[in-house]
Amino acid sequence: MTIQLNGKTVTLPQEVATVQDLLSHYQIENRIVIVELNKEIPGKEQYETLLLNEGDRVEMIHFVGGG
Numbered sequence: 001m002t003i004q005l006n007g008k009t010v011t012l013p014q015e016v017a018t019v020q021d022l023l024s025h026y027q028i029e030n031r032i033v034i035v036e037l038n039k040e041i042p043g044k045e046q047y048e049t050l051l052l053n054e055g056d057r058v059e060m061i062h063f064v065g066g067g
Contacts, residue, residue, distance in 0.1 A: 004057040012052070020047040022058065033062045 002011050016025050019037065023029040034041065036059040042050055052058070 001052065001054050003052060003055065006059055017051055018048055019050045019052065019058075022052060023047065023060075026060075028060070028062050031062045033060055035060050 001014075001016070002009060004010075012022070012025065016022055019035055019042065020029065023033060023035075035047070037050065037052075038057050
């Protein structure tokens with residue numbers, strides 16, 4: 001499946017089907033992340049059941065600490 005991720009076209013492996021799968025694929029599932037899917041921000045409780053579709057537009061913002 002091909003989606004737009006943070007403004008870039010990416011092709012995902014077949015096992016990436018949900019928003020949670022996407023976070024796991026990029027190894028950021030344990031970070032504080034805000035996901036926007038097609039201009040809507042779903043609740044974290046939806047990540048495991050919210051299916052991704054061909055052509056979806058996803059923006060992921062994760063926070064990095066530093067000093």
